[in-house]
Amino acid sequence: MAGTAACAAMTAMPGTSRAENAGTDQPVLARVSFTMNGQRRDLELDTRTSLLDAAREHLHLTGSKKGCDHGQCGACTMIVDGRRINACLTLAVMHQGAEITTIEGLGQPENLHPMQAAFIKHDGYQCGYCTPGQICSGVAVLAEIKAGIPSHVTADLNAPMQVTDAEIRERMSGNICRCGAYSNIVEAMTEVAGNLTTRGPA
Amino acid sequence: MKFDTPAGQNPIDRLKVVGQPLDRIDGKFKTTGTAPYAYERHDVAANQAYGYVLGAGIAKGRVRGIDTEAAGKAPGVVAIVTTLDMPKLGLGRMNAANLFGGAEIQHYHQAIAVVVAETFEQARAAAFLIKVDYVRAAGQFDLAAVAASAKPVPGDSGEGSGGGGEDRTGDFEGAFAAAAVRFDETYTTPDESHAMMEPHATIAAWEGEKLTLWTSNQMIAWTKGSIAKILGLPADAIRVDSPYIGGGFGGKLFVRSDAVVAALAAKAAGRPVKVALTRPLIANNTTHRPATIQRIRIGATKDGTITAIAHESTSGNLPQGKPETAVDQTKLLYAGANRLTAMKLAHLDLPEGNSMRAPGEAPGLMALEIAMDEMAEALGMDPVAFRVRNDTQVDPGHPERPFSHRNLVGCLELGAKTFGWDRRNPKPGQVRDGRWLVGIGMAAGFRNNLLMKSGARVRLGRDGVVTVETDMTDIGTGSYTIIAQTAAEMMGLPLDRVVVRLGDSDFPVSAGSGGQFGANNATAGVYAACVKLREAVAQRLGFNSADAVFEDGAVRSGNRTEALAQAASEGELVAEDSIAYGDLAKKQQQSTFAGHFVEVGVDVDTAEIRVRRMLAVCAAGRILNPKSARSQVIGAMTMGVGAALMEELAVDTKRGFFVNHDLAGYEVPVHADIPHQEVIFLDEVDPQSSPMKAKGVGELGICGVGAAVANAVYNATGVRVRDYPITLDKLLERMPDAA
Numbered sequence: 001m002a003g004t005a006a007c008a009a010m011t012a013m014p015g016t017s018r019a020e021n022a023g024t025d026q027p028v029l030a031r032v033s034f035t036m037n038g039q040r041r042d043l044e045l046d047t048r049t050s051l052l053d054a055a056r057e058h059l060h061l062t063g064s065k066k067g068c069d070h071g072q073c074g075a076c077t078m079i080v081d082g083r084r085i086n087a088c089l090t091l092a093v094m095h096q097g098a099e100i101t102t103i104e105g106l107g108q109p110e111n112l113h114p115m116q117a118a119f120i121k122h123d124g125y126q127c128g129y130c131t132p133g134q135i136c137s138g139v140a141v142l143a144e145i146k147a148g149i150p151s152h153v154t155a156d157l158n159a160p161m162q163v164t165d166a167e168i169r170e171r172m173s174g175n176i177c178r179c180g181a182y183s184n185i186v187e188a189m190t191e192v193a194g195n196l197t198t199r200g201p202a
Numbered sequence: 203m204k205f206d207t208p209a210g211q212n213p214i215d216r217l218k219v220v221g222q223p224l225d226r227i228d229g230k231f232k233t234t235g236t237a238p239y240a241y242e243r244h245d246v247a248a249n250q251a252y253g254y255v256l257g258a259g260i261a262k263g264r265v266r267g268i269d270t271e272a273a274g275k276a277p278g279v280v281a282i283v284t285t286l287d288m289p290k291l292g293l294g295r296m297n298a299a300n301l302f303g304g305a306e307i308q309h310y311h312q313a314i315a316v317v318v319a320e321t322f323e324q325a326r327a328a329a330f331l332i333k334v335d336y337v338r339a340a341g342q343f344d345l346a347a348v349a350a351s352a353k354p355v356p357g358d359s360g361e362g363s364g365g366g367g368e369d370r371t372g373d374f375e376g377a378f379a380a381a382a383v384r385f386d387e388t389y390t391t392p393d394e395s396h397a398m399m400e401p402h403a404t405i406a407a408w409e410g411e412k413l414t415l416w417t418s419n420q421m422i423a424w425t426k427g428s429i430a431k432i433l434g435l436p437a438d439a440i441r442v443d444s445p446y447i448g449g450g451f452g453g454k455l456f457v458r459s460d461a462v463v464a465a466l467a468a469k470a471a472g473r474p475v476k477v478a479l480t481r482p483l484i485a486n487n488t489t490h491r492p493a494t495i496q497r498i499r500i501g502a503t504k505d506g507t508i509t510a511i512a513h514e515s516t517s518g519n520l521p522q523g524k525p526e527t528a529v530d531q532t533k534l535l536y537a538g539a540n541r542l543t544a545m546k547l548a549h550l551d552l553p554e555g556n557s558m559r560a561p562g563e564a565p566g567l568m569a570l571e572i573a574m575d576e577m578a579e580a581l582g583m584d585p586v587a588f589r590v591r592n593d594t595q596v597d598p599g600h601p602e603r604p605f606s607h608r609n610l611v612g613c614l615e616l617g618a619k620t621f622g623w624d625r626r627n628p629k630p631g632q633v634r635d636g637r638w639l640v641g642i643g644m645a646a647g648f649r650n651n652l653l654m655k656s657g658a659r660v661r662l663g664r665d666g667v668v669t670v671e672t673d674m675t676d677i678g679t680g681s682y683t684i685i686a687q688t689a690a691e692m693m694g695l696p697l698d699r700v701v702v703r704l705g706d707s708d709f710p711v712s713a714g715s716g717g718q719f720g721a722n723n724a725t726a727g728v729y730a731a732c733v734k735l736r737e738a739v740a741q742r743l744g745f746n747s748a749d750a751v752f753e754d755g756a757v758r759s760g761n762r763t764e765a766l767a768q769a770a771s772e773g774e775l776v777a778e779d780s781i782a783y784g785d786l787a788k789k790q791q792q793s794t795f796a797g798h799f800v801e802v803g804v805d806v807d808t809a810e811i812r813v814r815r816m817l818a819v820c821a822a823g824r825i826l827n828p829k830s831a832r833s834q835v836i837g838a839m840t841m842g843v844g845a846a847l848m849e850e851l852a853v854d855t856k857r858g859f860f861v862n863h864d865l866a867g868y869e870v871p872v873h874a875d876i877p878h879q880e881v882i883f884l885d886e887v888d889p890q891s892s893p894m895k896a897k898g899v900g901e902l903g904i905c906g907v908g909a910a911v912a913n914a915v916y917n918a919t920g921v922r923v924r925d926y927p928i929t930l931d932k933l934l935e936r937m938p939d940a941a
Contacts (some may be wrong), residue, residue, distance in 0.1 A: 026277050027324065048323040057322065062242035063235015065448070067399045068481040072865035075399055103235035112230065120229035123833045127678030128232030129399040129448025135233060165878070173872040176865060178399050178449050179678045180840025181833060182876040 034098040036061065037105025047093050051085075052076045054092035055102060063103035063132045067176070074175030077133035077140075078102050084140035086174075103132035106139065114195065115139050118188035126179035134175045138189045141171045145193075163193040203730035205653075206784025208889040213752065214729065219690040219697055220894075223829035226683045227697065228446075228676065237446045240418040241403040241478045246443075247414075250405060251280050251318045253467040253477035254325035255459065256332055257311030257487055261858030262341035262551045264305040265314060269333040273317055276331055278324030281470040283463070284315040284332075294428030294457040296360060298523035298554040301432065301459045302466065307336070308520060309553040310859035311486035313459040318471045341551030343858040345493050345518045352516045352546035355525055361452075361717030361901075362650035363530035363562035365543060371599040372540035374499075377510035381501025385577045389498070389569035389924045391528075393851035393860065394491040395484065395868050396558050400448020402488060403478035406464035413468075414441045417461050420450045421714035422673040426707045428457040433465060444705040447715075450677040451841075452557035455716050458488055485553070485863035490851055492517045492526045492555030496569040501540075506583045508592045512542035513570060518550030526555065527562030531648045531905075532570055534793060535610075537594035551858055557716065559841060560901035563649050564908070568845065568926060571645035571909030575916070584628065585913070586618050589646055597791045606786075606890035609821045610646060610795040616882065617644065617797035617819040630920035631938045638803030639938070640814070641918025647796025647818070647906035651888075651897040652719040653787050656727030657710035657780030660689060660735045664774065666755060666767030668693050668735075669701040674712035674724040676704055678837075679900055680830030681720060687827060688725040688894070692732035693766065694752030710778055718794070718898025721826055726781040726892035734777035739769040786890050794822040794902045798839070798910040804918045809930035809937050811915060813843055817880040818907075823888035823897035835903035836879040842907025844871045848927050 027046040034041055036059065043058060050069075055061040055078070064087055067075035071089040078087045079101040107113030115135050118124070125131040145161045153170040154161065161167075168186050177185070214220050231237035244250070258265070268284045290304030299308045307314075315332055319325035342348050354367030378384060404417040413435065419425045422442050430437040447454060464477040479487060494517045501510035513532035517525050529543040558564070578588035593611050597603040618624070626642045627633055633640040658672040670689050676682045686700040693700075703709065710731075713723035740747035745759040756763050769775055786792075801815040818835050825831045848869040851860040862868045881903075887895035908926065916922050921936045 025327075027321075046321060046323045048327075049321075053322060056242065060244050061235075062238070062244070065235075065239070065400070066241070066478070067401070067448075068865050070481060070864060070866065072481070073399060103233075107234060109230040109234050109236055112233070116230075116233040119233045120225050123226065123229075123829050125229070125232055125678075126680075126833055126837055127399065127447060127449040128228070128237050129239065131232050132235040169873040169876075173874040176399065176870060176872055178397055178451070178841075178870060179833075180837030180871070180876070182840060182871070182873050183836050183879040184833065185873070186878070 030093045032093045032096050034095045034100055036100045037102060045092050047091065049092045050088050051090045051092045051095060052087035055087065061102055061104050065129050065132060067129065074137060075130045075133040077136040077175065079136055079140050084137050103136055106135065115192050118192045122184045122188040124181050124185040124188040126181055130175060130177045134177060134185055137172055137175045141168065142189065142193050144171065203733060203779055204782050204784060205892055206786060209893045209895055212893050213692050214894060216691060219687045220826055221824065224683060224687065224697060224827060226680055226830060227686050228682045239400055239446050239448050240405065240416050240444065241476055243405055243416045246416055247405060247407040247474035250474045250476050251320060251471050252322045252325045253316045253318050253464055253475045254329045255313050255463055255477060255479060255483065256315040256329050257483050258307045258314050259334065260307055260336045260338050261310040261343065263307050263337045263339040265307060265334060266337050267335040268315060273328040273331040276324065276328035278320040279317060279328045280320065281318040281467060282315060283466050283470045291432045291462065293522065294432050295424045296456045296556065298520045298556065301462045309486065309551065311483050313463055313487060316463040316467045316477065318467045318475050341858050342549055343552055343853060344855040345495065345548065345550060348518065348548045348550065349495055349516045352548035354544055355547045357525040357527055357545055359527045359557060359561040361557060361561055362652040363527040365527065365530055365545065368544040369533065370542050374510050374512050374540045374542035377540035378499055378501040381509050382504045383502045383581055385500045385573065385580055387498060387573060387576065387924060389496045389572060391494045391565040391568050391926045393493045393853065394558060394845060394849045395851055396451040396453030397865065397868060397870050398449030398451055398453055401479045401481055401484055402454065402458045402460040404461040404464040405474060405476040406468040407474035408468055412439050413465055415461050415465065416443050418447045418454055419444045420447065420454045420675050420677055420716055422675065422705060422707050423711040425457045429461060432462055442707040444675055447675055447677040450715065451559045452561060452716065453488055455557055482864050485851060485860045485868065489554045489556035491558035492519060494526050494528050494565050496528055498569055498573040500573060500577045502577065502581060506581045506588050506591045508536055508538035510540040511536065511538045514544040516546040516548060517555065518548040519555045521549060523555055526565060528566035531563045531566050533599055534597060534791060535646065535648045536592040537598050541599060552853065559838065560649055560904050563905045567645065567648065567906045568908040571906050572912050572924065575913040585644060586614050586623060589614055603789065603791050606790040606792045607886060607888045608793065608795060609884055609886065612884055613795050613797035613819040613821050614646065617799050617817055620882065621799040621817045626917065630917050635803065637806050639806050639918040640801065640803050641914045641916065642799065642801045643910050643913025643917050644797065644799045645906035645910035645913060647798055647902055649718060649794050649902040649905045651792040651794055651891055652717050653783040654713040654719050654723045655780055655782045656713035656723040658712065658728040658731040659710050659776065659778040660731045662735060662739065662770045662775040664767065664770045666765065667699050667701060668695060669703065670728055671703045671709040672712045672724065672727065673707055673709045674704050674720065675715045677715045679715060679720055679834060680827055681724060683830055684721055684725055684826040685728050688728045689732055692729060692736065695755055710780065718901040721898055722892050722894055722896040723781065725826060725894050729893045730779040730781045731777050734779045735775060738775050738777055739766065742769040742775065781892060790890055792891055792897065794897045794899065796820045796902050796906060798906045800910040800914045802911065802914040802918055804915060809933040811847055811928065811930065813875065813877055813911065815877055818903060819882045819884065820899055820902055821884040821886055822899045822902055823886060823891055824895045825883045826894065826896050828883060831883065831899050832881045834900040835881045838900060838903025839879055839907050840871050840876050842904045843875060843911060845926065846908040846911035846928055850927050
């Protein structure tokens with residue numbers, strides 16, 4: 001498994017080095033540098049470390065959640081180079097030079113991102129564990145629609161993309177909320193999308 | 203404070219803060235990722251190591267040997283603890299399966315080892331180097347196959363439903379045989395998983411013989427007591443801290459293996475250890491809602507008056523486990539002079555069955571409320587009218603006991619009007635919208651209200667800020683906010699002058715979160731503590747506490763007004779009390795009621811089912827915060843859709859485990875499955891419940907939803923499915939012609 005990861009990441013890894021005593025399966029360490037929430041981070045990591053665990057365990061940015069570690073729940077969603085991804089399904093060392101935004105980078109308790117404020121207003125969360133992933137996904141979904149990226153429910157690929165309930169529900173379905181705040185999340189995202197439309201691009 | 207007479211007028215009735223749809227006070231932390239969950243507490247203990255739990259690969263038998271040699275030599279490994287290192291540890295409160303220790307395997311994925319290493323990756327890699335030698339034993343894994351051997355057993359969900367193995371009123375058999383219209387059908391509900399988003403997790407740290415657990419748990423005092431019992435420690439040597447819980451739904455009511463093995467691992471490693479159960483362990487290592495087989499018989503006169511009703515349920519569990527109390531609501535929901543309810547329990551060697559959101563009522567109403575729909579059709583009656591006809595204002599088995607407050611009829615009638623029930627075609631399979639067959643269905647919701655002792659401590663600081671401390675938990679329910687609202691109302695403060703600290707076993711013991719008993723009891727405990735604090739404040743300021751008015755940050759009596767903070771000018775004032783209950787709930791039945799209405803579309807070719815509209819009308823006493831209470835209800839409605847249409851732990855009846863043990867295999871509703879949801883709360887109070895006059899809603903919201911979906915599917919297609927979940931394969935062969 002470690003070997004596969006090293007191969008996949010070969011072009012992106014400047015500093016792969018096998019520790020001494022390689023014969024007894026010492027962890028393969030590699031250096032990686034990326035920008036997380038505007039801050040440059042230089043890490044030397046076990047190559048098996050997921051991007052999620054790099055954030056949670058090494059950088060102590062625990063806002064991104066581990067719900068399944070399998071890419072099944074979306075709680076770990078981060079925005080990497082402008083696209084949302086499941087951070088549990090990707091190795092940290094694959095992100096050399098990436099620009100990464102986590103929930104902590106979107107806004108802070110006294111400086112909320114509009115999506116965070118809308119989730120609070122519409123009670124788009126309950127236990128809060130899926131919430132950072134929902135919010136990161138929500139921000140990225142609106143950007144995807146604005147960029148004209150179609151989804152399974154987009155009826156007309158030639159018409160301007162609209163922020164509809166159906167588009168939101170389809171695109172957000174990789175983010176599970178077991179507390180069942182979906183109806184409120186759609187309202188929160190719709191409000192943010194409306195504000196974006198009336199105010200123009202943020 | 204003893205609550206043994208109905209509540210009169212009190213400061214809560216001002217409703218300046220309580221009863222308002224306020225945003226949650228923890229919202230800015232949860233939405234920014236700054237609310238700390240159990241596994242994330244890097245700050246609480248230095249030098250934390252990582253524990254990785256290994257689950258048993260057999261369902262029943264014993265462990266003959268565990269070879270840890272290779273794992274022990276793996277890089278970064280600090281310690282390994284195996285189940286063979288100690289005798290079987292005792293059961294914690296409500297546990298049916300032992301959580302660790304000894305050679306016996308009681309169920310698949312039982313924890314048998316924990317590997318501690320410097321990093322998560324190292325612990326995981328080393329765990330897979332452990333070789334286990336098992337001796338398999340034969341077991342019973344198929345409920346249907348062993349149902350005939352099930353025996354009547356009394357049982358109690360611990361959450362307000364329960365009963366004897368068999369409970370009777372009048373002569374059911376005689377009345378049923380004599381009834382003009384008779385109905386007799388059997389329904390099944392599958393095993394379900396809580397599938398909360400945060401896996402069970404604990405950081406354990408020892409200081410000498412003192413143990414601290416930062417964990418994710420709904421019931422702090424129970425867990426503290428259970429850990430003491432399991433590990434043989436004095437309770438005062440243990441601290442449990444659980445300020446944020448990433449969902450529970452009953453799956454975190456009782457102590458689980460993560461806490462036990464984290465404590466053992468930390469002892470062995472000589473340093474703090476953090477453990478999270480991996481997602482694939484959740485279904486089989488922890489608990490689940492047990493499957494049921496339910497037979498319902500209803501006898502009625504031709505005008506639709508029920509004369510005989512019987513509800514019998516069979517479920518299975520490990521030898522120490524309880525039956526699923528699926529028949530209890532049938533004792534109370536409808537009138538009828540002759541009644542029979544019975545619970546049978548079979549021995550199964552599957553993982554432990556235990557409480558999941560509305561244990562008993564949730565699966566019980568999934569069956570009963572289809573039966574009511576079928577009986578209404580047999581009678582040629584409207585399903586709403588049939589339920590209204592059989593409403594009761596007293597406990598039918600004990601007519602001397604009235605309900606404290608019951609407005610089920612109001613829920614059903616307002617729901618019908620709001621939802622457009624009069625547009626429903628009673629003949630199924632008639633309404634088309636393009637490729638969709640459209641149907642609407644309804645069901646009654648019912649869940650008891652439970653009174654539990656609950657304590658709190660309140661502090662008035664020199665700055666005039668009131669701090670509430672209680673071991674109450676917030677599992678997404680809104681406890682932080684409604685507790686702050688209660689203290690703010692009582693002390694005459696705005697919400698932002700109240701601080702709430704929860705989930706720490708050093709705080710006074712509360713009701714905890716379960717059985718929809720948290721909101722009413724925990725806030726009533728805060729009310730009691732605030733009454734004491736008001737007395738202390740009045741005394742300090744030289745007021746008579748009986749006529750002092752607490753308002754706008756000040757205390758007023760006659761012509762004199764003092765700032766509240768003035769009372770603490772010479773030092774913090776602290777008051778502690780609890781609410782304890784007399785026998786009000788014995789004299790009168792306290793319950794909550796709902797009407798659930800659902801519209802579905804069923805694809806005429808593929809039988810794909812889509813929920814199009816949902817409405818719940820709830821009668822549950824005073825609603826402390828309509829915004830967070832509504833969220834509890836829509837969340838429960840969502841889980842009800844899951845139960846109706848997709849959720850099923852698939853049993854491997856040969857090997858004895860739940861096969862689909864992750865979030866890809868165990869399907870729960872996602873965004874695309876859930877439409878806009880409407881909730882209406884009837885404006886009511888119940889002075890019998892507590893000084894708050896509130897009852898619970900968090901479980902009421904799921905009670906009946908599954909049947910409302912099922913009845914809507916029937917109305918759409920004319921195909922009656924009695925085995926949940928209602929998946930398209932169960933409809934396809936019987937679908938009406940697509941023409």
